[in-house]
Amino acid sequence: MADLETFRADTRAWLEANCPEEMRKPMKAAGDVQWGGRNREFSSDEQRIWLERMSEKGWTVPTWPEDCGGAALSNAEAKVLKQEMRALNCRTPLMSFGIMMLGPVVLEYGTEAQKREFLPPIARGEIRWCQGYSEPGAGSDLASLQCRAARDGDEYVVNGQKFWTSEAHLSDWIFCLVRSNPKASKHDGISFLLIDMDDPGVEATPIELISGASMFCQTFFDDVRVPVSNRIGDEDAGWTIAKKLLQHEREMLSDPAGGGSPTGARKRGTLADDARKSLGAAEGPLPDADLRDRIARVELDQLCYNATLRRSADGAKAGRGVGPETSMFKLYLSELNKRKSDLRVRVRGVNGLGWSGDSFARDDLAATREWLNSKAESIAGGTSEIQRNIIAKRVLGLPD
Amino acid sequence: MSLVLTEEQELLRDTARDFVQENFPVKAFRELRDARDPDGFDRKRWAELCELGWAGIPFDEAYGGAGLGYAELGVVLEELGRTLAATPLLATVALGGGAVALAGNETQKKEILSEVCAGKRLLALAFQETLHFSPGVVETTAVADAGAFRLTGTKRFVLDGHIAHTLIVSAKSEKGVGLFLVDAGAEGLTIERTNNVDSRNAATVTLAGAPAQALGDPARGGQVLEVVLDQGAIALSAEMLGGIQESFDRTLIYLKERDQFGAKIGSFQALKHRAADWFCEVELARSIVLQALRAVDTGGDDVAKLASAAKARSSDVYLHSGEEGVQLFGGIGMTDEEDIGLYLKRARVAELTLGDGGYHRDRYATLEGY
Numbered sequence: 004m005a006d007l008e009t010f011r012a013d014t015r016a017w018l019e020a021n022c023p024e025e026m027r028k029p030m031k032a033a034g035d036v037q038w039g040g041r042n043r044e045f046s047s048d049e050q051r052i053w054l055e056r057m058s059e060k061g062w063t064v065p066t067w068p069e070d071c072g073g074a075a076l077s078n079a080e081a082k083v084l085k086q087e088m089r090a091l092n093c094r095t096p097l098m099s100f101g102i103m104m105l106g107p108v109v110l111e112y113g114t115e116a117q118k119r120e121f122l123p124p125i126a127r128g129e130i131r132w133c134q135g136y137s138e139p140g141a142g143s144d145l146a147s148l149q150c151r152a153a154r155d156g157d158e159y160v161v162n163g164q165k166f167w168t169s170e171a172h173l174s175d176w177i178f179c180l181v182r183s184n185p186k187a188s189k190h191d192g193i194s195f196l197l198i199d200m201d202d203p204g205v206e207a208t209p210i211e212l213i214s215g216a217s218m219f220c221q222t223f224f225d226d227v228r229v230p231v232s233n234r235i236g237d238e239d240a241g242w243t244i245a246k247k248l249l250q251h252e253r254e255m256l257s258d259p260a261g262g263g264s265p266t267g268a269r270k271r272g273t274l275a276d277d278a279r280k281s282l283g284a285a286e287g288p289l290p291d292a293d294l295r296d297r298i299a300r301v302e303l304d305q306l307c308y309n310a311t312l313r314r315s316a317d318g319a320k321a322g323r324g325v326g327p328e329t330s331m332f333k334l335y336l337s338e339l340n341k342r343k344s345d346l347r348v349r350v351r352g353v354n355g356l357g358w359s360g361d362s363f364a365r366d367d368l369a370a371t372r373e374w375l376n377s378k379a380e381s382i383a384g385g386t387s388e389i390q391r392n393i394i395a396k397r398v399l400g401l402p403d
Numbered sequence: 404m405s406l407v408l409t410e411e412q413e414l415l416r417d418t419a420r421d422f423v424q425e426n427f428p429v430k431a432f433r434e435l436r437d438a439r440d441p442d443g444f445d446r447k448r449w450a451e452l453c454e455l456g457w458a459g460i461p462f463d464e465a466y467g468g469a470g471l472g473y474a475e476l477g478v479v480l481e482e483l484g485r486t487l488a489a490t491p492l493l494a495t496v497a498l499g500g501g502a503v504a505l506a507g508n509e510t511q512k513k514e515i516l517s518e519v520c521a522g523k524r525l526l527a528l529a530f531q532e533t534l535h536f537s538p539g540v541v542e543t544t545a546v547a548d549a550g551a552f553r554l555t556g557t558k559r560f561v562l563d564g565h566i567a568h569t570l571i572v573s574a575k576s577e578k579g580v581g582l583f584l585v586d587a588g589a590e591g592l593t594i595e596r597t598n599n600v601d602s603r604n605a606a607t608v609t610l611a612g613a614p615a616q617a618l619g620d621p622a623r624g625g626q627v628l629e630v631v632l633d634q635g636a637i638a639l640s641a642e643m644l645g646g647i648q649e650s651f652d653r654t655l656i657y658l659k660e661r662d663q664f665g666a667k668i669g670s671f672q673a674l675k676h677r678a679a680d681w682f683c684e685v686e687l688a689r690s691i692v693l694q695a696l697r698a699v700d701t702g703g704d705d706v707a708k709l710a711s712a713a714k715a716r717s718s719d720v721y722l723h724s725g726e727e728g729v730q731l732f733g734g735i736g737m738t739d740e741e742d743i744g745l746y747l748k749r750a751r752v753a754e755l756t757l758g759d760g761g762y763h764r765d766r767y768a769t770l771e772g773y
């Protein structure tokens with residue numbers, strides 16, 4: 004414990020000396036979140052310096068081993084680091100699918116050579132990863148995926164299509180579920196492959212969403228040759244890894260602080276303040292009783308949700324493991340976030356109805372787009388209906 | 404403070420569960436109801452419960468208490484809530500005892516709390532005057548009379564009012580709102596038990612110049628009352644959590660047992676999804692109740708907000724649990740013989756006791772400044 008307190012003091016001193024002032028202010032624009040990658044751009048010098056210093060220290064992935072780009076911190080130390088960063092309002096220097104999703108499964112299932120090849124560039128923010136799971140015909144029923152990887156000596160030849168690949172057009176590599184054995188049953192013929200998006204035959208084309216944004220792609224594979232050494236785990240044994248990664252994804256999606264969700268950071272600012280402004284109401288109870296009750300509901304729901312996360316963490320600390328409950332967190336938080344995004348538009352009155360142009364404030368326009376984007380929360384990473392299925396089966400033990 | 408039970412608390416829970424299942428099963432509650440028992444609770448079992456020290460859980464050892472806290476009181480109340488046990492614990496310990504501990508002078512605390520801890524005195528807090536929970540409304544008057552007071556007014560829905568030895572009554576004197584001790588046998592006092600849908604205990608109390616002593620400083624009663632009601636709402640939420648969990652657990656078992664269309668009804672997706680959503684609500688209720696109980700013990704400045712958060716949640720979720728339970732049991736859920744309906748009835752009354760969801764959301768918004 005004494006060691007931990009020394010670590011805390013050292014950490015605070017280091018952060019105070021090394022985190023630039025600018026990086027201690029709340030994020031304002033989407034560009035303030037650094038996702039890394041070959042073509043990364045920094046919104047400021049401070050952002051670049053902050054990432055360099057943190058990755059130098061191994062603190063972008065603090066619990067990873069040192070030869071994988073981490074600092075080999077214990078979970079307790081990593082928590083202290085997180086607390087100290089929060090205390091000083093330090094921004095997360097780097098956010099990525101590589102850190103949150105791929106890294107943990109490479110650490111668990113990868114060979115030593117794979118760990119040393121793939122993990123350090125993730126830690127330094129040099130390579131950006133995207134997720135090639137879904138296909139046009141395989142969404143909720145992911146295991147029915149068809150993208151084919153045919154073995155040819157030391158290589159696989161990959162042909163097929165992935166759908167909904169978030170940010171594929173900005174990513175350098177993709178982790179893919181592919182069908183390596185079409186004869187096996189659907190869960191048993193899947194392998195987990197890492198593919199360089201620069202390889203000949205890979206193409207990603209953006210799809211426009213209801214919010215007007217294009218953060219998703221269709222990704223096509225046309226005779227792409229991938230070395231067998233880029234396979235994580237055994238051939239045809241990718242489904243276990245795939246599921247494990249989905250658990251990490253759900254954990255990320257259920258972190259109320261925003262976790263991997265770049266919009267999380269922007270979701271502050273109080274609904275009540277916005278309502279008061281747009282209603283032109285003086286102090287005292289908001290004059291719109293229904294709106295006021297809706298605001299209180301989401302705030303109380305958030306409070307209860309946070310308490311549940313805390314209870315789960317306390318339970319884990321006391322040796323009571325976290326398991327399929329992550330589905331509960333994902334289900335509850337995505338539905339709650341949708342209601343919040345809805346309210347954020349609602350409190351603005353007709354100012355919440357803008358699509359573009361100077362007649363609307365930027366915050367108002369962002370709220371409208373965010374409302375539309377929020378609808379994806381209960382679809383991505385396994386829909387709410389799928390989470391309910393998982394809870395019913397795995398947590399409640401209800402029969403098939 | 405951790406939001407999971409410590410080893411000692413787990414031990415207490417296990418002991419409590421065994422004791423409650425043995426001495427206060429739902430069957431015992433039915434017997435009280437069917438016998439139209441004039442007390443509405445079992446004095447012999449209550450004495451045994453007090454021997455375990457439960458009536459003294461949150462009170463100082465100086466008064467014969469256990470010197471524990473709301474975290475522990477909550478553990479016990481939850482177990483009692485699971486079997487719908489009718490005991491004076493909430494009214495005597497959390498509400499009445501809480502008021503004495505917070506407002507009483509040393510002599511009063513010594514006299515009253517030591518008898519409470521020993522199981523010798525029952526209390527009731529008589530504060531509510533309106534049909535809808537609105538504790539700020541106090542029309543009852545307290546007129547100074549030879550070093551004491553005389554109280555006049557009507558109090559509704561006084562939990563355990565008909566069995567209490569001492570009533571703690573809120574009333575207005577010229578110094579403001581105060582809390583006053585009224586003896587159950589006092590002249591000018593009429594207590595009429597009301598027969599409520601949950602078959603638990605409440606009474607209407609009428610005071611016509613009833614003699615009373617000020618509990619502590621008669622100018623500070625309003626402030627104290629607010630704190631006591633928050634602690635009471637948190638304690639009640641713990642009892643409700645027990646009912647919520649029990650009605651959920653019982654329904655889940657039924658979903659796995661009952662066959663229709665050649666399959667367990669729990670295999671139907673429409674019911675699975677309802678169960679999954681319900682499960683989330685139960686877990687969220689548990690988290691906020693545990694957090695609120697611990698906040699009382701650490702004495703943080705967020706107790707009021709957490710009290711409203713916990714009571715709003717448990718009110719809504721308990722009623723929902725009763726309703727889902729009855730619906731998913733089908734026709735059998737409508738019968739008096741099946742227990743699930745008893746939880747629905749208790750949920751209805753507990754919802755309105757110490758403020759329902761609407762009241763507490765309104766209060767939360769006010770505390771948050773909107």
Ligand SMILES: Cc1cc2nc3c(=O)[nH]c(=O)nc-3n(C[C@H](O)[C@H](O)[C@H](O)COP(=O)(O)OP(=O)(O)OC[C@H]3O[C@@H](n4cnc5c(N)ncnc54)[C@H](O)[C@@H]3O)c2cc1C
Pocket residue numbers: 133134135136137138139141142143144166167168169379380382383384385386387388389392
């Ligand atoms: C914002 C966003 C980001 C995404 N990012 C990625 C990514 O980076 N990589 C990636 O691989 N994929 C990604 N996806 C895809 C996502 O995982 C799928 O959209 C999701 O799994 C649902 O699949 P689907 O769209 O084919 O819908 P379908 O599976 O066709 O579902 C349609 C409807 O049917 C319901 N349904 C389906 N099966 C059942 C069932 N058994 N019981 C009850 N209801 C059912 C669903 O809940 C839904 O309401 C992303 C999606 C979104 C919206």
